[in-house]
Amino acid sequence: MTGEEKLKMLVIGKSKSPRSFNGIKSLGVKYEFNKKSWMTSEIFDRLLKVLDKQMGQQHRKIALLIDNYPIHSKDCGEKLKNVGVIFFPPNCTKICSHWISE
Secondary structure, three states, X not given: OOOOOOOOOEEEEOOOOOHHHOOHHHHOOEXXXXXXXXXXXXXXXXXXXXXXXXXXXXXXXXXXXXXXXXXXXOOOOOOOXXXXXXXXXXXXXXXXXXXXXX
């Protein structure tokens, strides 16, 4: 394990099936929609459940390090069997972004 595995990109739009995204599944991109084109706790929880199922099918266990954004509910990882959710403490964005840039 190198930590270089990447998940499919998620695109969030306003339309249920936008014409400009015909064939988006062939690009390996996940598409979600809502009225404001924002990430919501419902979308986030649904993605975690799908990821948990995928990891279970591959007999893998992973940990996700997640920022303290309001849609990331503290109980989002409680029912997951294969995905552990670890939250960064509040207000650490400046410190964490320094790690990423190095």
